Amino acid sequence: MENEDELSLKEYSKMMTDMLLLCFTLALSLMFWIISIITSAYSGTMHPVSPWRLLFSVLIPLTLTMRAVKRRSLDYTGALGAMVVGFILTVANWSFLFALFAFFVSSSKLTRWKGNLKKQLDPEYKEGGQRNWVQVLCNGGVPTELALLYMIEVGPGEMPVDFGKQYSASWLCLSLLGALCCSAGDTWASEVGPILSKTKPRLITTWREVPTGTNGGVTPVGLLASLLGGVAVGGAFFISQILFVNDLHLAVPQWPLILYGGLAGLLGSGLDSLLGAKLQYSGYDESIGKVVNYESKTTRRICGKAILDNNAVNLFSSLLIALVLPGVAWGFWPRT
Numbered sequence: 001m002e003n004e005d006e007l008s009l010k011e012y013s014k015m016m017t018d019m020l021l022l023c024f025t026l027a028l029s030l031m032f033w034i035i036s037i038i039t040s041a042y043s044g045t046m047h048p049v050s051p052w053r054l055l056f057s058v059l060i061p062l063t064l065t066m067r068a069v070k071r072r073s074l075d076y077t078g079a080l081g082a083m084v085v086g087f088i089l090t091v092a093n094w095s096f097l098f099a100l101f102a103f104f105v106s107s108s109k110l111t112r113w114k115g116n117l118k119k120q121l122d123p124e125y126k127e128g129g130q131r132n133w134v135q136v137l138c139n140g141g142v143p144t145e146l147a148l149l150y151m152i153e154v155g156p157g158e159m160p161v162d163f164g165k166q167y168s169a170s171w172l173c174l175s176l177l178g179a180l181c182c183s184a185g186d187t188w189a190s191e192v193g194p195i196l197s198k199t200k201p202r203l204i205t206t207w208r209e210v211p212t213g214t215n216g217g218v219t220p221v222g223l224l225a226s227l228l229g230g231v232a233v234g235g236a237f238f239i240s241q242i243l244f245v246n247d248l249h250l251a252v253p254q255w256p257l258i259l260y261g262g263l264a265g266l267l268g269s270g271l272d273s274l275l276g277a278k279l280q281y282s283g284y285d286e287s288i289g290k291v292v293n294y295e296s297k298t299t300r301r302i303c304g305k306a307i308l309d310n311n312a313v314n315l316f317s318s319l320l321i322a323l324v325l326p327g328v329a330w331g332f333w334p335r336t
Contacts, residue, residue: 053091053156060097061086064104072130073108081136085144089176091156092147095240099177100143102236103184106229110191117195138315139183142322146176158244160251164336174260174326177237179318181230181261182268186314188229189269193222203303204273211284213291214302215310216277218270226269227262234261252334260329264321272317280313281306 064086065079074082082104089096137144150172161170193201200209201217210217238257241248248254276282283299285292292299295306308316 050156057087057090060090064101068104068108071108071112073104073111074136075130075132077133078131078136081133081140085136085140088144089147092151093156093158093173094244095158095173095237096143096147096150096176098236098240099180099233100140102233103139103180103187106232107184107187107191110188113191114195118191134311135314138311139318141315142179142318143176146172146179146322150176158241158246160241160245160248160254161257161333162251162336163330163333164252170333171326171330174329175322177234177257177261178264178268178325179322181233181264182272182318182321183314184229184233185226185265185267185269186229186272186317188265189218189222189226192225193219197221203277204270205277205303210282210302211291213282215280215282215293215304215313216273218273223266223269227266230265230268231258231262233265234258237261252336256329256333260325263328264325267325268317268321271320272313275308275313275316276310277303278305279307280304280310 061083065074065082068074068082069076069079086097086100089100150169153172154166154169159166159169159173161173163170194212197212197219198221199219201212201214201219201222202208203210203214204216204218234257238254241254241257245251281293281295281304282302283292283295284290284302285296285299287298291302293306293309295301
């Protein structure tokens with residue numbers, strides 16, 4: 001009887017939690033809608049955001065971040081940062097949300113994959129990843145800023161990538177996609193390469209063999225994984241274009257988004273490795289038998305200097321890809 005009472009209490013508590021979450025979501029989205037109405041009325045140049053878009057812009061990121069906290073993919077500060085990033089990208093463009101979702105879910109699953117083996121290689125490995133707000137913003141800060149610029153330029157909504165009709169908006173879309181694909185490519189390479197590679201990594205600057213876990217070390221498996229990571233995020237963006245863009249048949253083909261994503265993932269991972277080899281310290285600590293990012297009496301230097309940490313390397317890599325790669329895409333993108 002006591003077990004039945006405890007079960008009923010748990011079900012009641014879950015129901016009340018869900019109701020409170022729904023009320024909070026409705027109140028928050030209503031507040032944003034009112035702010036949008038007031039801003040539009042005073043500026044005269046902006047259109048108010050749909051209340052439905054605002055509702056889902058709060059509900060979807062909130063649901064995903066709560067699940068991520070339970071699965072230890074994010075800590076509480078990381079969840080707050082992810083909420084902000086997810087809200088802004090969802091308000092701006094559904095395709096941005098799809099790309100972010102593909103990056104976050106795939107990266108979280110790969111981080112948990114073969115966790116026992118990764119503990120033996122990485123002294124800083126955390127179960128599930130448990131990304132904090134710094135890691136979230138270093139991966140999501142550039143896309144968030146680009147999403148804000150997108151809303152200022154064209155307003156919230158979906159549109160095809162077409163340099164002939166929407167030059168600046170297309171540039172911003174590809175910049176944001178490139179930044180996310182860069183982060184995805186680096187994460188996929190870091191999580192898959194050390195586990196599946198049958199050969200030792202080679203330092204990207206000198207091509208000499210280095211221990212597994214060295215910053216700047218690359219393997220054929222890791223490079224392939226970075227390409228596939230970019231393709232996955234680019235593919236998610238492409239699918240969302242098909243689902244949500246009106247009159248897509250009047251625009252140029254959107255399939256190059258998949259190729260662009262793969263290129264951004266591969267080049268982003270390579271750039272991350274180059275910065276890591278030069279500006280991030282790697283040493284072999286003989287006392288624990290692992291590669292570490294700090295200097296000590298028992299550490300033998302492998303490469304790099306203690307200028308940037310991993311988060312800063314990720315930030316600079318995604319920023320450079322976002323700035324440069326859309327210009328490359330402009331040269332081969334289909335024209336009407």
